[in-house]
Amino acid sequence: xxxxxxxxxxxxxxxxxxxxxxxxxxxxxxxxxxxxxxxxxxxxxxxxxxxxxxxxxxxxxxxxxxxxxxxxxxxxxxxxxxxxxxxxxxxxxxxxxxxxxxxxxxxxxxxxxxxxxxxxxxxxxxxxxxxxxxxxxxxxx
Amino acid sequence: xxxxxxxxxxxxxxxxxxxxxxxxxxxxxxxxxxxxxxxxxxxxxxxxxxxxxxxxxxxxxxxxxxxxxxxxxxxxxxxxxxxxxxxxxxxxxxxxxxxxxxxxxxxxxxxxxxxxxxxxxxxxxxxxxxxxxxxxxxxxxxxxxxxxxxxxxxxxxxxxxxxxxxxxxxxxxxxxxxxxxxxxxxxxxxxxxxxxxxxxxxxxxxxxxxxxxxxxxxxxxxxxxxxxxxxxxxxxxxxxxxxxxxxxxxxxxxxxxxxxxxxxxxxxxxxxxxxxxxxxxxxxxxxxxxxxxxxxxxxxxxxxxxxxxxxxxxxxxxxxxxxxxxxxxxxxxxxxxxxxxxxxxxxxxxxxxxxxxxxxxxxxxxxxxxxxxxxxxxxxxxxxxxxxxxxxxxxxxxxxxxxxxxxxxxxxxxxxxxxxxxxxxxxxxxxxxxxxxxxxxxxxxxxxxxxxxxxxxxxxxxxxxxxxxxxxxxxxxxxxxxxxxxxxxxxxxxxxxxxxxxxxxxxxxxxxxxxxxxxxxxxxxxxxxxxxx
Numbered sequence: 001x002x003x004x005x006x007x008x009x010x011x012x013x014x015x016x017x018x019x020x021x022x023x024x025x026x027x028x029x030x031x032x033x034x035x036x037x038x039x040x041x042x043x044x045x046x047x048x049x050x051x052x053x054x055x056x057x058x059x060x061x062x063x064x065x066x067x068x069x070x071x072x073x074x075x076x077x078x079x080x081x082x083x084x085x086x087x088x089x090x091x092x093x094x095x096x097x098x099x100x101x102x103x104x105x106x107x108x109x110x111x112x113x114x115x116x117x118x119x120x121x122x123x124x125x126x127x128x129x130x131x132x133x134x135x136x137x138x139x140x141x
Numbered sequence: 142x143x144x145x146x147x148x149x150x151x152x153x154x155x156x157x158x159x160x161x162x163x164x165x166x167x168x169x170x171x172x173x174x175x176x177x178x179x180x181x182x183x184x185x186x187x188x189x190x191x192x193x194x195x196x197x198x199x200x201x202x203x204x205x206x207x208x209x210x211x212x213x214x215x216x217x218x219x220x221x222x223x224x225x226x227x228x229x230x231x232x233x234x235x236x237x238x239x240x241x242x243x244x245x246x247x248x249x250x251x252x253x254x255x256x257x258x259x260x261x262x263x264x265x266x267x268x269x270x271x272x273x274x275x276x277x278x279x280x281x282x283x284x285x286x287x288x289x290x291x292x293x294x295x296x297x298x299x300x301x302x303x304x305x306x307x308x309x310x311x312x313x314x315x316x317x318x319x320x321x322x323x324x325x326x327x328x329x330x331x332x333x334x335x336x337x338x339x340x341x342x343x344x345x346x347x348x349x350x351x352x353x354x355x356x357x358x359x360x361x362x363x364x365x366x367x368x369x370x371x372x373x374x375x376x377x378x379x380x381x382x383x384x385x386x387x388x389x390x391x392x393x394x395x396x397x398x399x400x401x402x403x404x405x406x407x408x409x410x411x412x413x414x415x416x417x418x419x420x421x422x423x424x425x426x427x428x429x430x431x432x433x434x435x436x437x438x439x440x441x442x443x444x445x446x447x448x449x450x451x452x453x454x455x456x457x458x459x460x461x462x463x464x465x466x467x468x469x470x471x472x473x474x475x476x477x478x479x480x481x482x483x484x485x486x487x488x489x490x491x492x493x494x495x496x497x498x499x500x501x502x503x504x505x506x507x508x509x510x511x512x513x514x515x516x517x518x519x520x521x522x523x524x525x526x527x528x529x530x531x532x533x534x535x536x537x538x539x540x541x542x543x544x545x546x547x548x549x550x551x552x553x554x555x556x557x558x559x560x561x562x563x564x565x566x567x568x569x570x571x572x573x574x575x576x577x578x579x580x581x582x583x584x585x586x587x588x589x590x591x592x593x594x595x596x597x598x599x600x601x602x603x604x605x606x607x608x609x610x611x612x613x614x615x616x617x618x619x620x621x622x623x624x625x626x627x628x629x630x631x632x633x634x635x636x637x638x639x640x641x642x643x644x645x646x647x648x649x650x651x652x653x654x655x656x657x658x659x660x661x662x663x664x665x666x667x668x669x670x671x672x673x674x
Binding site for chain 2 (some may be wrong): 017032036050052066067068069076079082084087088091109
């Protein structure tokens with residue numbers, strides 16, 4: 001393989017596993033997951049529930065709520081509300097909770113993420129995969 | 142061959158104005174499309190709000206505008222079902238991929254996979270996924286463009302396809318991502334303005350009472366021969382197929398390369414996140430108004446307008462515009478029709494430009510630069526390779542669209558693109574970013590399973606064998622009645638990833654996961670915006 005064998009990535013000084021193990025990072029991932037995971041399960045369930053009703057409960061979905069407005073359309077509107085509410089909730093949580101935690105987690109390392117390191121990395125990523133350069137123990141082929 | 146059957150002069154003038162604006166943008170952008178970061182990612186200088194508009198412009202294809210309005214006009218509720226899937230899909234994008242892609246990727250989907258997996262196989266797999274999705278989507282849009290322009294402006298199908306292809310390529314080749322982005326932004330603004338104005342005209346007729354619009358649409362929908370219904374089941378008749386379609390729609394967007402590529406154009410994850418929410422608002426509002434247009438067409442044009450609306454009801458929206466402007470033959474009617482036609486054209490151009498750009502990235506960045514030249518090419522060479530790739534892909538798409546002609550089923554190909562995106566691209570990307578154990582073999586088998594099963598199942602689907610959608614017994618394979626393969630092919634894509642991973646050993650992939658994981662969650666080491674802008 002023609003992959004560069006020397007480790008030329010100055011970003012290699014960043015100890016990724018140390019960041020991963022840091023309490024800030026763990027807190028970030030835990031808190032984000034605590035919102036995103038139930039959020040994803042909820043929206044998929046609510047959406048697929050709607051699809052299942054549309055597929056298998058034709059009559060129920062065609063029932064009238066008020067004049068020409070059917071149950072189907074009311075449930076469809078709840079999907080719009082769900083998308084916007086979850087979207088805005090995620091935005092505000094990110095700004096209040098996740099962004100500050102992420103900033104804290106990488107605080108000690110950001111000085112290593114300099115423009116020179118980047119210039120090295122750019123040259124690297126042009127010369128081959130970043131994976132190949134940031135993990136000197138590339139798997140044997 | 143009659144090239145100019147019945148030219149609509151007003152439409153030609155509107156088209157020319159739209160094209161002139163886009164060419165000015167391209168000229169301005171052409172000076173800033175020299176490096177790869179500029180060519181693929183607009184120097185990462187697009188703001189969150191701009192990107193939200195551009196995502197909307199990239200996403201709302203002619204199928205969304207004319208196709209869904211037409212389906213709602215013809216079938217009512219079932220057409221709306223597509224809108225819901227297209228919209229909710231952005232939650233999948235936001236929760237699972239948008240920020241992570243921005244933090245961990247550079248120009249293409251493959252960058253994220255190649256970060257922790259063995260580069261060559263990972264890039265080949267991802268490039269194949271990208272090219273398959275882009276090809277079907279692109280050809281579908283080109284055929285749609287040809288049919289539309291032929292009907293609305295009176296220019297011959299072949300010429301229409303050539304015209305679309307030429308402009309699409311000039312944006313991409315000369316202006317790169319910057320020109321493409323601004324074409325998408327302008328298109329999104331024009332499209333929203335158009336649909337808002339049309340909706341106001343429609344709502345004005347019912348005293349701005351939406352319930353009254355429902356009632357009137359329903360009254361007209363009771364006409365003999367009408368398929369219109371305020372409940373489900375008139376278009377999507379096979380329940381299990383509806384479920385399959387629903388699943389492919391909600392997961393497919395998160396595997397569309399031209400949408401994911403947009404996240405590389407913003408400066409950071411925060412902007413990526415806010416751009417998704419902006420797009421949600423624009424796209425959600427758009428789909429609500431599509432219902433107003435579809436119901437308006439039903440209430441105003443009635444059952445008598447079905448024939449004029451053409452196959453799939455695609456011309457319902459333009460015909461409604463003509464009617465709202467004063468009717469056929471009046472100055473107002475002509476003008477309204479011409480404006481809607483011009484905007485529909487801009488809509489297609491913005492989408493195809495995004496698709497060609499993402500496909501050129503897969504060919505030039507993943508295959509040419511990283512695999513063939515093993516990264517020894519210069520930045521300048523890669524930009525050149527990307528332009529050559531864009532020209533070739535564009536030429537092939539034009540040729541296929543012209544050869545296939547108007548007979549190619551547009552919605553079938555878009556459905557296929559979504560199915561492949563959801564079954565091949567989405568599982569591999571999601572697992573690469575979240576599953577430490579995931580490895581190269583898993584990615585390759587997952588993508589292969591996804592593409593092959595989606596393609597194979599589409600080939601044996603009733604729709605290919607002449608059966609109407611939802612009529613299971615008309616296909617050649619009576620034991621298989623799904624028109625959308627998602628329900629089977631998406632799980633197969635995931636199973637491929639998991640089985641491939643578990644059956645193989647690879648030490649590096651798990652180690653490099655830590656770096657990808659930290660990068661994707663925090664943005665440390667992520668590509669930055671170019672200073673100049």
